[in-house]
Amino acid sequence: MEDNHCWHCGQAADLSLFCRFCNHLQEPVLDYYRFFGFPRTFHLDTPELERRFYSLSRQLHPDLFFRAMSRERQYSLEATALLNDAYRTLRDPVLRAEYLLKQLGEEPDPHRREAAPPELLEEVFELNEAIEELRQGDASTRPRLEQAHRKFLALRQEADRALDELYCRHDSTGDAAVLREIRVALDRRRYLHSLIQQIEKELAP
Ligand SMILES: [Zn+2]
Incomplete structure:
Protein backbone atom coordinates (compact mmCIF):
# COMPACT_ATOMS: atom_id res chain seq x y z
CA MET A 1 0.00 0.00 0.00
CA GLU A 2 2.95 2.31 0.60
CA ASP A 3 3.67 2.42 -3.13
CA ASN A 4 -0.02 3.24 -3.61
CA HIS A 5 -0.70 0.32 -5.85
CA CYS A 6 -2.87 -2.68 -5.17
CA TRP A 7 -0.70 -5.65 -4.21
CA HIS A 8 -2.98 -7.93 -6.19
CA CYS A 9 -3.89 -6.25 -9.47
CA GLY A 10 -1.29 -3.47 -9.54
CA GLN A 11 -3.80 -0.72 -10.20
CA ALA A 12 -3.40 2.62 -8.48
CA ALA A 13 -4.91 2.36 -5.01
CA ASP A 14 -6.82 5.02 -3.17
CA LEU A 15 -7.17 5.12 0.60
CA SER A 16 -9.85 2.48 0.85
CA LEU A 17 -9.36 -0.85 2.53
CA PHE A 18 -10.54 -2.83 -0.48
CA CYS A 19 -9.13 -2.27 -3.97
CA ARG A 20 -11.78 -0.56 -6.08
CA PHE A 21 -10.68 -2.56 -9.15
CA CYS A 22 -10.27 -6.12 -7.92
CA ASN A 23 -11.84 -5.79 -4.45
CA HIS A 24 -8.92 -7.49 -2.71
CA LEU A 25 -8.13 -6.42 0.82
CA GLN A 26 -5.21 -4.01 1.11
CA GLU A 27 -2.69 -3.72 3.92
CA PRO A 28 -4.42 -1.69 6.65
CA VAL A 29 -2.75 1.56 7.64
CA LEU A 30 -2.56 2.24 11.34
CA ASP A 31 -4.70 5.34 11.37
CA TYR A 32 -8.07 5.09 13.10
CA TYR A 33 -9.66 8.01 11.24
CA ARG A 34 -8.48 6.87 7.86
CA PHE A 35 -9.53 3.31 8.61
CA PHE A 36 -13.13 4.43 9.08
CA GLY A 37 -12.94 7.07 6.37
CA PHE A 38 -13.54 10.03 8.67
CA PRO A 39 -11.83 13.43 8.54
CA ARG A 40 -9.73 14.28 11.59
CA THR A 41 -12.27 16.10 13.74
CA PHE A 42 -12.93 15.95 17.47
CA HIS A 43 -16.67 15.70 16.94
CA LEU A 44 -17.70 12.59 15.12
CA ASP A 45 -20.96 11.28 13.71
CA THR A 46 -21.14 8.32 16.12
CA PRO A 47 -24.23 6.63 14.60
CA GLU A 48 -22.37 6.68 11.27
CA LEU A 49 -19.27 5.30 13.02
CA GLU A 50 -21.37 2.43 14.33
CA ARG A 51 -22.82 1.73 10.89
CA ARG A 52 -19.34 1.63 9.35
CA PHE A 53 -18.11 -0.59 12.17
CA TYR A 54 -20.80 -3.23 11.54
CA SER A 55 -20.38 -3.00 7.80
CA LEU A 56 -16.60 -3.51 8.04
CA SER A 57 -17.10 -6.33 10.57
CA ARG A 58 -19.16 -8.15 7.95
CA GLN A 59 -16.63 -7.44 5.21
CA LEU A 60 -13.78 -8.71 7.38
CA HIS A 61 -15.53 -11.81 8.66
CA PRO A 62 -12.97 -14.66 8.97
CA ASP A 63 -15.14 -17.02 6.89
CA LEU A 64 -14.60 -14.75 3.89
CA PHE A 65 -10.81 -15.13 4.13
CA PHE A 66 -10.69 -18.79 4.99
CA ARG A 67 -9.56 -19.68 1.47
CA ALA A 68 -7.74 -16.45 0.73
CA MET A 69 -4.04 -16.19 -0.05
CA SER A 70 -1.94 -16.07 3.08
CA ARG A 71 -1.04 -12.45 2.44
CA GLU A 72 -4.64 -11.38 2.33
CA ARG A 73 -5.54 -13.57 5.29
CA GLN A 74 -2.80 -11.83 7.26
CA TYR A 75 -4.18 -8.42 6.24
CA SER A 76 -7.65 -9.50 7.34
CA LEU A 77 -6.35 -10.36 10.82
CA GLU A 78 -4.53 -7.04 11.07
CA ALA A 79 -7.58 -5.16 9.83
CA THR A 80 -9.85 -6.92 12.32
CA ALA A 81 -7.60 -6.00 15.25
CA LEU A 82 -7.41 -2.44 13.97
CA LEU A 83 -11.18 -2.32 13.49
CA ASN A 84 -11.81 -3.17 17.13
CA ASP A 85 -9.14 -0.84 18.54
CA ALA A 86 -10.24 2.01 16.31
CA TYR A 87 -13.91 1.56 17.16
CA ARG A 88 -13.27 1.40 20.91
CA THR A 89 -11.20 4.58 20.71
CA LEU A 90 -13.29 6.67 18.35
CA ARG A 91 -16.66 6.01 19.95
CA ASP A 92 -15.44 7.37 23.31
CA PRO A 93 -15.14 11.18 23.25
CA VAL A 94 -12.24 11.30 25.71
CA LEU A 95 -10.22 8.48 24.16
CA ARG A 96 -10.93 9.93 20.72
CA ALA A 97 -9.65 13.37 21.75
CA GLU A 98 -6.51 11.84 23.30
CA TYR A 99 -5.89 9.91 20.11
CA LEU A 100 -6.47 12.85 17.80
CA LEU A 101 -4.22 15.14 19.86
CA LYS A 102 -1.44 12.61 19.47
CA GLN A 103 -2.08 12.28 15.73
CA LEU A 104 -1.90 16.06 15.40
CA GLY A 105 1.39 16.19 17.29
CA GLU A 106 0.17 17.51 20.62
CA GLU A 107 2.02 15.28 23.08
CA PRO A 108 0.96 14.95 26.71
ZN1 LIG B 1 -6.60 -4.55 -6.98
Whole structure:
Protein backbone atom coordinates (compact mmCIF):
# COMPACT_ATOMS: atom_id res chain seq x y z
CA MET A 1 0.00 0.00 0.00
CA GLU A 2 2.95 2.31 0.60
CA ASP A 3 3.67 2.42 -3.13
CA ASN A 4 -0.02 3.24 -3.61
CA HIS A 5 -0.70 0.32 -5.85
CA CYS A 6 -2.87 -2.68 -5.17
CA TRP A 7 -0.70 -5.65 -4.21
CA HIS A 8 -2.98 -7.93 -6.19
CA CYS A 9 -3.89 -6.25 -9.47
CA GLY A 10 -1.29 -3.47 -9.54
CA GLN A 11 -3.80 -0.72 -10.20
CA ALA A 12 -3.40 2.62 -8.48
CA ALA A 13 -4.91 2.36 -5.01
CA ASP A 14 -6.82 5.02 -3.17
CA LEU A 15 -7.17 5.12 0.60
CA SER A 16 -9.85 2.48 0.85
CA LEU A 17 -9.36 -0.85 2.53
CA PHE A 18 -10.54 -2.83 -0.48
CA CYS A 19 -9.13 -2.27 -3.97
CA ARG A 20 -11.78 -0.56 -6.08
CA PHE A 21 -10.68 -2.56 -9.15
CA CYS A 22 -10.27 -6.12 -7.92
CA ASN A 23 -11.84 -5.79 -4.45
CA HIS A 24 -8.92 -7.49 -2.71
CA LEU A 25 -8.13 -6.42 0.82
CA GLN A 26 -5.21 -4.01 1.11
CA GLU A 27 -2.69 -3.72 3.92
CA PRO A 28 -4.42 -1.69 6.65
CA VAL A 29 -2.75 1.56 7.64
CA LEU A 30 -2.56 2.24 11.34
CA ASP A 31 -4.70 5.34 11.37
CA TYR A 32 -8.07 5.09 13.10
CA TYR A 33 -9.66 8.01 11.24
CA ARG A 34 -8.48 6.87 7.86
CA PHE A 35 -9.53 3.31 8.61
CA PHE A 36 -13.13 4.43 9.08
CA GLY A 37 -12.94 7.07 6.37
CA PHE A 38 -13.54 10.03 8.67
CA PRO A 39 -11.83 13.43 8.54
CA ARG A 40 -9.73 14.28 11.59
CA THR A 41 -12.27 16.10 13.74
CA PHE A 42 -12.93 15.95 17.47
CA HIS A 43 -16.67 15.70 16.94
CA LEU A 44 -17.70 12.59 15.12
CA ASP A 45 -20.96 11.28 13.71
CA THR A 46 -21.14 8.32 16.12
CA PRO A 47 -24.23 6.63 14.60
CA GLU A 48 -22.37 6.68 11.27
CA LEU A 49 -19.27 5.30 13.02
CA GLU A 50 -21.37 2.43 14.33
CA ARG A 51 -22.82 1.73 10.89
CA ARG A 52 -19.34 1.63 9.35
CA PHE A 53 -18.11 -0.59 12.17
CA TYR A 54 -20.80 -3.23 11.54
CA SER A 55 -20.38 -3.00 7.80
CA LEU A 56 -16.60 -3.51 8.04
CA SER A 57 -17.10 -6.33 10.57
CA ARG A 58 -19.16 -8.15 7.95
CA GLN A 59 -16.63 -7.44 5.21
CA LEU A 60 -13.78 -8.71 7.38
CA HIS A 61 -15.53 -11.81 8.66
CA PRO A 62 -12.97 -14.66 8.97
CA ASP A 63 -15.14 -17.02 6.89
CA LEU A 64 -14.60 -14.75 3.89
CA PHE A 65 -10.81 -15.13 4.13
CA PHE A 66 -10.69 -18.79 4.99
CA ARG A 67 -9.56 -19.68 1.47
CA ALA A 68 -7.74 -16.45 0.73
CA MET A 69 -4.04 -16.19 -0.05
CA SER A 70 -1.94 -16.07 3.08
CA ARG A 71 -1.04 -12.45 2.44
CA GLU A 72 -4.64 -11.38 2.33
CA ARG A 73 -5.54 -13.57 5.29
CA GLN A 74 -2.80 -11.83 7.26
CA TYR A 75 -4.18 -8.42 6.24
CA SER A 76 -7.65 -9.50 7.34
CA LEU A 77 -6.35 -10.36 10.82
CA GLU A 78 -4.53 -7.04 11.07
CA ALA A 79 -7.58 -5.16 9.83
CA THR A 80 -9.85 -6.92 12.32
CA ALA A 81 -7.60 -6.00 15.25
CA LEU A 82 -7.41 -2.44 13.97
CA LEU A 83 -11.18 -2.32 13.49
CA ASN A 84 -11.81 -3.17 17.13
CA ASP A 85 -9.14 -0.84 18.54
CA ALA A 86 -10.24 2.01 16.31
CA TYR A 87 -13.91 1.56 17.16
CA ARG A 88 -13.27 1.40 20.91
CA THR A 89 -11.20 4.58 20.71
CA LEU A 90 -13.29 6.67 18.35
CA ARG A 91 -16.66 6.01 19.95
CA ASP A 92 -15.44 7.37 23.31
CA PRO A 93 -15.14 11.18 23.25
CA VAL A 94 -12.24 11.30 25.71
CA LEU A 95 -10.22 8.48 24.16
CA ARG A 96 -10.93 9.93 20.72
CA ALA A 97 -9.65 13.37 21.75
CA GLU A 98 -6.51 11.84 23.30
CA TYR A 99 -5.89 9.91 20.11
CA LEU A 100 -6.47 12.85 17.80
CA LEU A 101 -4.22 15.14 19.86
CA LYS A 102 -1.44 12.61 19.47
CA GLN A 103 -2.08 12.28 15.73
CA LEU A 104 -1.90 16.06 15.40
CA GLY A 105 1.39 16.19 17.29
CA GLU A 106 0.17 17.51 20.62
CA GLU A 107 2.02 15.28 23.08
CA PRO A 108 0.96 14.95 26.71
CA ASP A 109 2.98 16.74 29.33
CA PRO A 110 3.99 14.03 31.84
CA HIS A 111 4.62 16.55 34.63
CA ARG A 112 1.24 18.20 34.48
CA ARG A 113 -0.55 14.96 33.71
CA GLU A 114 -0.77 13.67 37.28
CA ALA A 115 -0.65 16.98 39.14
CA ALA A 116 -3.68 18.63 40.71
CA PRO A 117 -4.81 21.76 38.89
CA PRO A 118 -3.82 24.68 41.21
CA GLU A 119 -7.40 25.90 41.64
CA LEU A 120 -8.39 22.50 43.07
CA LEU A 121 -5.53 22.05 45.52
CA GLU A 122 -7.47 23.10 48.58
CA GLU A 123 -10.46 20.90 47.80
CA VAL A 124 -8.23 17.94 47.07
CA PHE A 125 -6.50 18.46 50.40
CA GLU A 126 -9.85 18.49 52.23
CA LEU A 127 -11.01 15.46 50.30
CA ASN A 128 -7.94 13.46 51.30
CA GLU A 129 -8.49 14.44 54.91
CA ALA A 130 -12.11 13.27 54.78
CA ILE A 131 -11.10 9.98 53.15
CA GLU A 132 -8.51 9.40 55.86
CA GLU A 133 -11.08 10.01 58.58
CA LEU A 134 -13.62 7.75 56.96
CA ARG A 135 -11.03 5.00 56.72
CA GLN A 136 -10.37 5.36 60.41
CA GLY A 137 -14.02 4.60 61.04
CA ASP A 138 -15.50 8.06 61.39
CA ALA A 139 -18.80 7.57 59.55
CA SER A 140 -19.76 11.21 60.10
CA THR A 141 -17.43 12.17 57.24
CA ARG A 142 -19.65 10.35 54.74
CA PRO A 143 -21.85 13.39 54.03
CA ARG A 144 -18.72 15.44 53.41
CA LEU A 145 -17.54 12.92 50.86
CA GLU A 146 -20.97 12.80 49.26
CA GLN A 147 -20.92 16.57 48.99
CA ALA A 148 -17.46 16.50 47.43
CA HIS A 149 -18.73 13.83 45.01
CA ARG A 150 -21.55 16.09 43.82
CA LYS A 151 -19.18 19.00 43.49
CA PHE A 152 -16.62 17.13 41.39
CA LEU A 153 -19.37 15.63 39.22
CA ALA A 154 -20.56 19.16 38.47
CA LEU A 155 -17.01 20.28 37.72
CA ARG A 156 -16.48 17.35 35.35
CA GLN A 157 -19.70 18.23 33.55
CA GLU A 158 -18.46 21.80 33.25
CA ALA A 159 -15.13 20.52 31.92
CA ASP A 160 -16.98 18.46 29.30
CA ARG A 161 -18.90 21.52 28.16
CA ALA A 162 -15.69 23.55 27.93
CA LEU A 163 -14.06 20.75 25.93
CA ASP A 164 -17.05 20.60 23.61
CA GLU A 165 -16.62 24.25 22.78
CA LEU A 166 -12.90 23.81 22.14
CA TYR A 167 -13.63 20.84 19.87
CA CYS A 168 -16.06 22.96 17.85
CA ARG A 169 -13.49 25.70 17.57
CA HIS A 170 -10.80 23.38 16.32
CA ASP A 171 -13.10 21.43 14.00
CA SER A 172 -14.30 24.59 12.29
CA THR A 173 -11.01 26.53 12.15
CA GLY A 174 -8.23 23.92 12.35
CA ASP A 175 -6.42 26.42 14.55
CA ALA A 176 -3.40 24.60 16.03
CA ALA A 177 -3.30 26.92 19.04
CA VAL A 178 -6.58 25.40 20.22
CA LEU A 179 -4.88 22.00 20.52
CA ARG A 180 -2.84 23.26 23.45
CA GLU A 181 -6.01 24.42 25.18
CA ILE A 182 -7.65 21.07 24.56
CA ARG A 183 -4.61 19.33 26.00
CA VAL A 184 -4.79 21.35 29.24
CA ALA A 185 -8.59 20.96 29.52
CA LEU A 186 -8.34 17.20 28.96
CA ASP A 187 -5.70 16.85 31.67
CA ARG A 188 -7.94 18.74 34.07
CA ARG A 189 -10.89 16.55 33.13
CA ARG A 190 -8.89 13.40 33.68
CA TYR A 191 -7.85 14.64 37.10
CA LEU A 192 -11.47 15.33 38.07
CA HIS A 193 -12.49 11.94 36.75
CA SER A 194 -9.92 10.14 38.88
CA LEU A 195 -11.05 12.07 41.98
CA ILE A 196 -14.64 11.01 41.32
CA GLN A 197 -13.62 7.39 40.96
CA GLN A 198 -11.61 7.59 44.14
CA ILE A 199 -14.58 8.99 46.09
CA GLU A 200 -16.93 6.37 44.62
CA LYS A 201 -14.57 3.63 45.73
CA GLU A 202 -14.51 5.01 49.28
CA LEU A 203 -18.29 5.41 49.41
CA ALA A 204 -19.00 1.98 47.98
CA PRO A 205 -20.69 -0.28 50.57
ZN1 LIG B 1 -6.60 -4.55 -6.98
